[in-house]
Structure formats: structure tokens, C-alpha cells
Amino acid sequence: MDHETNEAEPDLSGSFCQTSSVGSPVSRCSLSFPRSLSFQVDDDIESENVSETGDIGDRALHSKRHSGSGSIRLSIDKGLENGMVVPISEGSEHDSTALNTRSPMSLLPEEIISPISIDVLICSKEKQEDKEKAFALPPLLEYMSCLVYLAVFGILGVLTRYELQKLFGPGVAGVTSDNYPLYLDLPSNMVGSFLMGWWGVVFKGDISRVSDHLAIGLTTGYLGSLTTFSGWNQKMLDLSVDGHWVFSFVGFLIGLFLAAYAIKLGVGTAKCFKSFLKRSNRISDLAGWRVDNRYHHLGVLVVLVVILGLLWSVSWAMLKKEYNRDSGGAQLWLACIVAPPGVWIRWFLARLNGRGLGKAGSLKWVPFGTLIANVSAACIMAALSTMKKAVHTKTCDTISTGIQLGFLGCLSTVSTFIAEYNAMEESQKNWRAYAYALMTIAVSFGLGILIYSVPVWTRGYK
Template sequence: MDEGFDPSHVPVPRFSPGSGSGDWVRRREILPGGPMGGDSIGLQAASQRVEGANNSTFISRSFSLRRSMDSSKAQSLSRRASLGRTRSLGTCGCDDSPSSLSMRVPSRDASDLVRDSFTLSRDLVEEMLGDIDGSVMAQAGDTGDRVADNLDSENESLGLFSMNNGEKSPLPTDAIIYSSEKNQIESHRSSSLKEKKDKLPGRLDYISYLVHLAVFGILGVFTRYLLQKLFGPSLLKLTGDDSTLYLDLPSNILGSFLMGWFGVIFKADIRDISDHLVIGITTGYLGSLTTFSGWNMKMLDLSARGHWVFAIGGILLGMAIVNESLRYGVETAEELRRSLLIWHNKSSRRTKIILENLKVNTQKRHFVVLLLMLVIIGVLWTLSGVLAKRKLDNVTNGAVLWLGCLVGPPGVWARWYLARLNGQGLGRNGTLKWLPIGTLTANILAACIMAALETISKEVNTKRCEIIVKGIQFGFLGCLSTVSTFVAEVFAMRQSGNIQRANAYMLLTIIPSFGLGTLIYSLPVWLKHYN
């Protein structure tokens, strides 16, 4: 230890609520041996204090991460003896009975864990995430028909929408940590009745999720269509049907980038405003903005015409680009998040009150939002139906967009429902829990149906049939499949150190989709010589 060490200036690691990283903040500690106390403490005691603070910070972060694990899916997680006591994990089940439509998910899914771990050192990531059961990582994207429990919402978010900015003081004793955890649980139990009153009744709550998914899904379809026109042969001519740069590449890039923002870094903060909003943005908008089936169909079309190099190149290049897009989105969002946290800490009380009022945390506000979303979906569906009929009667390609908007929401709902399979595993023993079965099923199923419809369109060979088929492909199947969630799950596996599982998941998605599509579409094209 340096001779100039001043025990009154001990660098104490401070973990701000929701900051997501172990920022070191230097602050002045009033120790007994400091300027305002006696000389009863020596350098050795000060050193022990620093070491204890470091350990307790690590324990606090570890418990914060592990509190989100679903014990029905995760193996028993035991901390090393040096890390203190073990706390059991709260369970979060899903009632599949018809009599109950209320839904729950773990308070934080794997994307939140990845967010917290992203800025940590590799050693700390391995320590905290290395032994997490794969079933949790399988839920990094869509969460099926389960709704987030906000037990840890204030601790996991930036606190941008909360007045409580109190700092956690790291203390090197397991007893105090245990007391803190116990107080949080008791506080949660005492407020459970109030939380129920502040939410919509079960059936209305379920309807609210469906309406949010529908509205944001249609917005995702609109955005995908506009990006196709902007970057396609009509305007910029950067993408096309005869190129490795397929038409849906820009939307897949943008959706993956935004998934890093709203599906990883800012997801907890959006959830702090509204559970319905975070599902609408991530599962509804971003899941519909990106499409795996459209990407797979373009590669099938290239291979059917003999452009195998372009087809394989499109698969490899497309996968690399969307992976990097999500990673870049996480990195940029992390920097923005730091800036917002600094701004929030310096903002006035009036600004904090305004942010607090943005939360949809009362039953009245939930009703208002539900009515507003019902009006929006009603207008969008009516407009889409009228325009689709008019365009279809005139047999113009403009009908594709409006047909897509009509059938897009059912695709989103189907994918949201299938996402409940993520982390469940196969069979009674639940093997392969690390594999996101729901997302995998949605992508492969959509790819096969799209190939089958394309074959039917070739066989019928009429303009009207072609428009209807393209509308279903663009809307329903484009929303049923997703790239943003797929890439987020791959990213979560990589961040947890499971590189082999991430690669296996990619291969299990791409190879069957392309292989079955070749049998369903390319083979008939070769045999019957369709144009």
C-alpha cells in the first residue's frame, strides 16, 4: 500500500439502480480515522473496508441478476462460499387453463441480464452468467403469453421514470444483504393487493396485449414496406430480387439495431412505463419489421434460378450483418443510457415529476390507453380493408401492402403464442431447454408456408392470385417469422459464453428452413420449369 494512502478517500464501488454497470464513483467516506474522527483506525482496517465493499458490490449485482431467474426453469444456483448466502428464486408460472387469461413472466428476462452484463469484464460475465440455465437464455426475445412481474422494475431500470434515486450502500456483511432482500420481498407482498387494483381485469389485460401487438405489428409492416421501396429498384436501387442484398435486408438491419436499443438496453425502462408498451415495441413492431421467411424465400428464389453463390452469400452475409447490427445497437444504446442517467441525476424535480407521470400505473390509465389503442386498430383495419378491396378490384400491386396490414396482426399473435415454448425444452424431462423452441418453430413454419404459397402462385399463374399470395406472405408470414428476436437470442447465448449453442441454434434455424423450402418450392420449379 502506498505511503500516501488516505483512508478518508476510499474509492467505493457504487451500483446505481438500473445503471447496468459497475461504475466506480469516488466519494469521501467519513471514517473514524479520517479528518472528522479519531485515529482509531489504521491502514489495514481501511484496506479491509475497501475489499469488503468490493465483495458486497459483487454480491449485490449477483443477487440482482439471479433474482430474475425462473426457478421452474433454472437449476439450483449456488454461489461460492466467498460470495455469501444463497437465496431461492421466485417462480413465475403461466396458467394455461381457459379460466385464467392473466399471465406472468420472470421479472427480468435474459435480454435484461445481457444488458446488465454487457459492460462488465469478461471474467465477471462468466462468473454471473456462466452457470445460468439455458432455459432463461432461450427467453431473450419474445415472452409468449406471459406478462412481466415488476418486482425489480426500479432496480433494473435507469430510474428515468422514478423519483427514487437513492443510492445503495455496499456493505460487506451477508446479514445486511439478507435483510435487504427480505425487506424487498415483504414490501412486494404488502403491495400486491394495490398492484392488482392498478391493473386491468384478466380478460381486459389480455385483450390490451393483443391490441398493442396488432397496432405495433401493422406499424412494423408499414415500415418494412417503405424500406423495400426506398432501398429497392424503385428509388435507391441498393437491394433487389437478383442480388445478395435482398429486399428485406434494410428492414432486418434496422430492426436488429433497434432490438439492441429497446429489446436489451432500454427494455427495463420501457417496462417501467408500461408492460404492454414493451411487448408492443419488441414483439409487435420489431418482430414485424424484420422477417426471416421473406429472407429465406429470396434465397430460395435465387437458388431455384441457379444463382447458388448469391443464395449462399446472401445467407452468410445477411446473418453477419444483422448480428453486428444488434451488437452495434447495444453499444450505442449503452452510451446513450449513461448520458441519460447523468442528465436525470442533474434534472430538476419538476422534470422528474413529469417523467413519473408518464407511467401507466393505474387502472384508469390502463383503460384510457386500451380505448385509444382500440380506436387506432379500428381505424387501421378499416382503412386497410377499404384500400385492399379497391386495389384488388383493380388488380394492382398496391393491394399487397393493405392485405399485409389486414393479416399481419394474426401473424404477430401466433408468434407471441408460440414464444411460450421458449425455455420449456422437449418432452417430459425438458431436454434442450437452452433452445428457443417457440422462435425456431415460428421461423421454420413461416418459411415452409411461404415456399408452399409461392409454389401455388406459380401453378395458378394469375395476377390476382399472385397479389393475394404476396399479401399473405408480406403480412401474415412476415409477422409470424422474425429476425430481431432470433438475433437477440443468439446474442444472449454468446454473451453467456455458450458460443457452440449459439452456432447450433443458427444452423438449426437456417438449414431446415432452406432445405425444406428447396423441396417445397425449388424442386417443383426445376421439374415443371416455372418462370
């Protein structure tokens, strides 16, 4: 048979691959599935994609280490809701146009493209070449480097959240309060969700091309710690304890609506700014900042280790100085000390996103890592709040509040939660967004009532 003629080769999954040397320097693969199986595959891919939109934890490092083989994974273009299949590089991060996935079809030949367009393949190959040029750290050093990034940016997120509380709280602007649905952490949750649209959706791919660790530090570390779900849930519990059930309900609605609108606003404005950068050819200037060799990696790591040491040293010194005072300074500095473990645990739990339950991987659309982090942090915060009312000493208040502000504030997140919610809302099955939000809020608030509200009511804590 002539080499110009297409040959159909049966695949184990029931698909047929066609190889051709006509009109393209790469091989093409045309997939043919029964209609019911095609719908099932598309649903599985979309379920996994929306669940992994916010974070996939340390799995990102594992996929990055295996990206040098030149393999190209299939993914769903977020802007194409009709089931078209386009490729992205193995291990590439999510951006505004494509989400990563690991479908059974990734076992097909090395280069698989859709007959729709070759432009996406060219873009993917360019990203793949960038990955291959970049210097890869040893696995242990890379993992430790990520932990340092997360710790530094996590502490900065706590400091920013605290300052926003003070700025918009009763003492300055008076916009937020403990006694109304506009809770103290609402501004930080809105700002973090807005910036997630910039750094976690539109510009995440560009940031990753500079440094994958920087992308993780900014999104999981800084934005995840700037926003807090446990603080939001606890303020609504406080309102319910005082009998303001309507305020609690309205507080959840307002918080969810404003955070969801903030990330949409962030994505929209970021896309406009990115188009401006492309027209002015300034986005290519980021290549000069790329951390792509041994000396750049080690240099940045040394600087961050020094910064982390200074932050912890200053926090310990200020904690000792402020501990005997009545100000909230001691709580803030203790929060900075205990913040990194909260970020690390949340990052580790994020590996559960997109995995589903059991060996069959059912309910892949539920980001179980984020769900577990938010619910567990909300429950621990409710328990500490109960303990504060029961013990009611200065030492207990300082330690409990510091842990709530730092460790639990960083363990829970609204920015990742709202990124997942937004992806589900824009998917073909947008009802999952409301189910996921209701699941997170109802479970956290319900358990909080049992842990916090019931003891307060029955024992008469003040």
C-alpha cells in the first residue's frame, strides 16, 4: 500500500488511529467511539478537569518530572463546550483556555491531535520545549523548595488578611463587623478571589513559564492563605448563636455571591490586560525572568529561606514582646509562626482533587481535597471557639485565636473553592457548582452547630 494512503489501526479502547504524511509533519489520530462511550469519556474528562481547576497539590511536581518525554495529553478546551478534543503538554498547568486531564486516551501514540486545528499543537509543542529546556531539580530538593515557597507566601497571606480586617473593620472604615453579615474576612476573600482570576486562571501559564514554584506559591500559598473559609463559617456560627439565623443565611449568600463575582471580574480584567500585553509584545519580556538553571533555582531558594528565617525570627521576637499586652499583636505573630503547616497540609490534601472515590473513581467532579481542608478547618475552629468560651483565660484566648488566624485560616481557602465553583458553573453541568457550594457550606455549618452552638446553648457560655 502507498505511504500516502491512510491506514486504520484498531486501538485497545475501540478507537482507530490514522497515520498520514500528507500535509502535516506530525501524525494524526482520529478517534471513533460509540456515542454512549463518547459521552461517558467526555463527562469523565470534564468532571476531572473542573475538580482540578483550583489545585492538584504535589501531583503537579510528579507530572512535571515526567513531562520531558514529549508526550502530549488530551484535554478539553474550556471555551469549547461541544466536546472538541485538543492537546496540551503533559504536566502543564491550568490556564484560561485549557485544563489538564489524565484520560485513558493518553495511552495513545506520542503525538495526538484533533483534526480541528494544528495551532493548538504548535502552542503545546512550544510549551513542551520550554519544559525540556528548564533545569529540573532533584525530587527531594524540588519538594522542599515548594514547601519554602508555600511557607513564605502563606505568611504574607496571613499578614495581608489581618491588615484587610483592620482596614475595613470597625476601627477604620467600619464596612465589616462581627455582628452583621458583612463579616471581617469578606474583603480578603473578595480580593483573593479577584486575584485568583488573574494569577490562578489567566496568567497562571505565563507565571509557570517563569517558575512553576512561583505559580504554586502565589496561588496555593498566598491566595489560599489570604482567603479563609473557616473564618467565614465561624462568623456565621457566632451570629446563629446569638439568634441571628437570618443574618447567617444572608452572610453565606453574600459571601458566595461576592466571591463568585470577584473571580469573574478578575478573569475579565486579566484577559483585557493580557490582550494589551500581547498587542504591545511585552508579555515576551517575562522570558528574561525565567528560573531555568541550577544557579537561578538555588539562588531563589536561598533568598526565600533567608526571608522565611527572618519572618519566623521577627514573629518569635514580637510574640514575646506583645504577649503580656492586651493588644492583638501576640495573636498575629503566633499566627505567622503556625501558618506554614496549614498551607502544607492543604497543598498535600489537594492531591485528592479529581481522583474521585474508590478504585472506580466515582464523583470525580467533587474536589475532595479542598472539601476536606475546608470542612476540617471549620470544625477545628469551632472546637477552639468552644474551648475559648469554656476556659476564658488570656493565655487560652491568645493561643486559640493565633491558631485560628494562622493555621486554620491557611488550612481552609476561599480562592481555590471559588475557582472550582466557577469552573463548575461554566461547565456543561453547572448544577454541580451549586451542589458543591451547598455541600461545603451545609456540612461545615451543620458540624459547627454541633461542636460550637450546642455546647454554648446547653452550658450557657458567654
